Amino acid sequence: MARDILFSGIQPSGQLNIGHYFGAVKNWLRMQEDFDCLFSLVNLHAITVRQNPSELRSRSLDFVAAYMACGIDPEKSIIFAQSDVPEHSELMWLLSCHTYMGELERMTQFKDKTAKNTDNINLGLFSYPVLMAADILLYQTKAVPVGADQKQHLELARDLANRMNNRYGTLFTVPEPYIPSVEAGGRIMSLLEPEKKMSKSDDNAGNYIALLDSPDVIRKKLKKAVTDTDNEIRYDRDTKAGVSNLLTLLSGATGKSISELEVDYVGKGYGHLKVDTVEAIVALLTPIQAEFARLRNDEAELQRILKIGADKARFQAQATLEKVKQAMGLL
Ligand code: ATP
Ligand code: LTN
Numbered sequence: 001m002a003r004d005i006l007f008s009g010i011q012p013s014g015q016l017n018i019g020h021y022f023g024a025v026k027n028w029l030r031m032q033e034d035f036d037c038l039f040s041l042v043n044l045h046a047i048t049v050r051q052n053p054s055e056l057r058s059r060s061l062d063f064v065a066a067y068m069a070c071g072i073d074p075e076k077s078i079i080f081a082q083s084d085v086p087e088h089s090e091l092m093w094l095l096s097c098h099t100y101m102g103e104l105e106r107m108t109q110f111k112d113k114t115a116k117n118t119d120n121i122n123l124g125l126f127s128y129p130v131l132m133a134a135d136i137l138l139y140q141t142k143a144v145p146v147g148a149d150q151k152q153h154l155e156l157a158r159d160l161a162n163r164m165n166n167r168y169g170t171l172f173t174v175p176e177p178y179i180p181s182v183e184a185g186g187r188i189m190s191l192l193e194p195e196k197k198m199s200k201s202d203d204n205a206g207n208y209i210a211l212l213d214s215p216d217v218i219r220k221k222l223k224k225a226v227t228d229t230d231n232e233i234r235y236d237r238d239t240k241a242g243v244s245n246l247l248t249l250l251s252g253a254t255g256k257s258i259s260e261l262e263v264d265y266v267g268k269g270y271g272h273l274k275v276d277t278v279e280a281i282v283a284l285l286t287p288i289q290a291e292f293a294r295l296r297n298d299e300a301e302l303q304r305i306l307k308i309g310a311d312k313a314r315f316q317a318q319a320t321l322e323k324v325k326q327a328m329g330l331l
Contacts (some may be wrong), residue, residue, distance in 0.1 A: 002036075003034065003035055003036045004034075004035050004036070004142035004143060005035065005036050005037075005038070005139050005140055005141045005142055005143070005173070006028075006031055006032075006035035006036065006037040006038070006141065006142070006143040006144070006145065007037075007038045007039075007040070007135060007136050007139050007141040007143075007144060007175075008024060008028060008037075008038075008039055008040070008144060008145050008146060009039070009040035009041065009042035009045070009082065009132075009135060010024065010041065010042065010063065011041075011042050011043070011045045011046040012041045012042075012043055012046050012056065012059050012060045012062075012063045013046040013049065013051065013056075013059075013200060013201060014199075014200030014201050014202075015200055015208075015210040015211070015212065016063065016066050016200065016210065016211045016212075017198055017200055017208040017209055017210050017211065018188060018198070018208070018209045018211065018249065018252075018281065018285075019147065019188035019197065019198035019199070019200075019208065020147075020200070020211075021070065021211060021252075022180070022184075022185030022188055022248070022249070022252045023146070023147030023148070023180065023185055023186055023187065023188060024145055024146055024147055025067070025070050025072075026180075026185065026252070027145035027178055027180065028070075028072060028145055029070065029071045029072070031143065031145060031178070032071075032072065032073065032076055032077055033076075035142070035143055036077075037072075037076070037077035037078065038077070038078045038080070038139055038141075038309075038313055039067055039072055039077055039078065039079050039080075040079075040080055040081070040082050040135060040313075041060050041063050041064065041079075041080070041081045041082065042082045042132075042135065043056065043060055043081055043082055043083050044082045044083055044088065044089065044131060045082070045128060045131060045132070047124070048113075048122065048124040048125045048128055049113070049117055049120065049125075049201070050120060060081060061296070061299060061302045061303075062296060064079060064302045064305060064306060065292050065295040065296040065302060066211060066212075066288075066292055067079055068291070068295050068305075069288045069289070069291035069292035069295055070211075070288055074305045074308070074309070078309045078312050078313055079305055079306065079309045080306055080309030080310045080312075080313045081306055081309075081310065082135065084306065084307075084309075084310035084313075084314075085138075085310055085313050085314050085317050087138055087314065087317035087318060087320075087321045088131065088134050088135055088138060088317070089131070089134075090321060091134040091137065091138050091317075091320070091321055091324065092127070092130050092131045092133075092134040094324055094325070094328065095130050095133055095134055095137070095160050095164070096127060096130050098160060098163055098164060098167075099127075099130050099133075099156070099160065103156060103159070104126055104127065104129060104130070106152075107128075107129055107152055107153070107156075108152060109128070109129075109149065109152070109153070110125060110126060110128070110129075113125055116201075128153075129152075129153045129156045129157075130156075130160075132153050132156075132157065133153075133156055133157035133160045133161075136154075136157045136175050137157060137160065137161055137164075137171075137172045137173075137175070137320070138316075138317045138320050138321065139313070139316050139317065139320070140172065140173040140316075140320060141173060141175045142173055142175060142176060143175070143176055143178055144157075144175050144176065144177050144178060145177075145178040145179075146177065146178070146179060147179065147180075147186055147187060147188075147197075148179050148180075148182060148186040148187040149187065149197060150177070150179075151177060151179060154175065154177040157175055158174055158175060160172075161173070161174045161175065162174060164324070168324075168327035168328060169327060171320070171323055171324050171327055172320070182237065182248075183235070183248060183251075183258055184248075184251075184252070185248060185252045188245065188248065188249070189241060189242075189245040190202065190207040190208065191206060191207055191208065191209070191221055191222070191224070191225040191226065191242075191245075192204065192206050192207050192224065192225070192226055193207065193226070194225075194226055194241035194242040194244075194245050195241055205221075206221055206224060208221075209221055209222070209281060211285060211288060211289070211292075212285075212289055212292065213285070215278075215282045215286075218278055218281055218282055218285070219278045222246075222274050222277055222278050222281075223274060225242060225245075225246060225274065226242040227240075227242045227243050227246070227270045228240055228242060228243060231269060231270060233247070233261075233262065233265035233266075233268060233270070233273055234262055235247050235258050235259075235262060243270070243273070246270075246273055246274065246277050247261055247262070247273075249277055249280075249281065250273070250276060250277045250280055253277070253280035253281050253283070253284045254280045
C-alpha cells in the first residue's frame with residue numbers, strides 16, 4: 001500500500017540551531033520510517049530577506065550535509081532544493097489568485113519580519129505563506145512536521161486546499177500539522193531573551209546554540225543564559241521562561257520528562273542545571289558534528305543527492321500541477 005506523504009522545509013539562512021532540531025528535525029527522523037518524505041531547502045523563501053549569493057550557495061550545501069548528519073537518509077527520503085523544482089513557483093501563482101489580502105495581512109511572521117526589515121518590506125515577504133502552501137500541496141502531502149511558529153501558515157495551506165477542492169473538484173490532500181508541544185520542543189526560546197523564540201536570523205549569536213557550536217562555545221552560551229532570582233528549578237513558561245527553556249533543552253537531549261527532571265533537581269541550583277544541560281547537548285551534538293564534517297567534505301556527492309532529489313520531486317510535482325491547470329481551464 002502506498003504510504004502517506006510528508007513534506008517539510010527549512011530556509012537555508014543563518015545557522016541551523018537546536019530550536020530547529022527539537023522543533024522540526026527530531027520529528028522528521030521519527031517519521032522518516034513511516035512516511036514517504038520530502039525535505040526541502042526552501043531557498044526561495046530564504047531570499048525574502050537579502051542574501052549574499054555565494055554564501056547562500058555554500059550554506060545550502062551545509063544544510064544538506066546537516067540534514068544527513070542528523071539522520072535524514074537520502075536512500076529513504078527525498079532531499080532537494082526548492083529552486084530546482086520550478087513547479088513550486090508556478091503553483092504559487094495559481095494559489096495566489098485564490099488567496100485574500102486579508103489572510104496574509106493577519107500573519108504574525110509577516111508582522112514580525114516587516115518590523116525587523118524596515119528597509120526591505122518586499123512582496124515576497126508578504127506572499128511567503130502562499131509559496132509555503134504550494135510547497136506542501138504540490139506533493140499531496142498529508143503530514144507537515146514543523147515548529148509551533150508555523151501553525152498559522154499551515155492553516156492557510158489547509159484553507160487553500162479546501163477552497164480549491166470545493167471550487168474545482170478534489171485537487172489536493174488536506175495537510176495535517178505535526179507540531180511538538182511547547183514542553184517537548186515545539187518552541188525553543190532564545191537564551192538571552194527567553195520571551196522570544198530562538199531564531200537563526202538573530203543578530204546576537206548568544207541567543208542560540210548552533211548545531212555546529214563547539215563544546216566550549218556551548219558552555220559559554222549556556223553559562224550566560226538568562227534565568228531568574230528565586231533559584232527554584234521548576235517548569236513555568238509564564239513566570240520562569242529561562243529556567244523552563246533549560247529544562248526543555250535538557251529533557252530533549254536526555255529523553256527524561258520535565259516532571260522527572262523537576263524531581264531530580266529539588267534543592268539544586270541553576271549552576272548545576274546549566275552544567276548538566278551543557279553536557280547533554282554536547283553529547284547530542286558531538287556525533288552530528290563529526291558526521292557533518294565528513295559529509296561536507298564531498299561537495300560532488302552533496303550535489304548528486306540534490307540532483308536525484310530534484311528529479312524525483314519534479315516527477316511528483318508535475319502530476320499535481322498538470323491536474324490543477326486543467327481544472328482551472330488553462331490550456
Ligand atoms: P529565520 O530566523 O531565518 O526566519 P527560523 O530560525 O525561524 O528562521 P525557519 O527556517 O523559519 O527557522 O524554521 C525551520 C523549522 O524550524 C520550522 O519548522 C520552524 O517551525 C522550526 N523552528 C524554528 N525556530 C524554532 C524554535 N525556536 N523552536 C522550535 N522550532 C523552531
Ligand atoms: N516557512 C517555514 C519553512 C517552510 C516550510 C515549507 C515548512 C517553507 N515551506 C513547507 C514546512 C512545509 C519556516 O519554517 N519558516
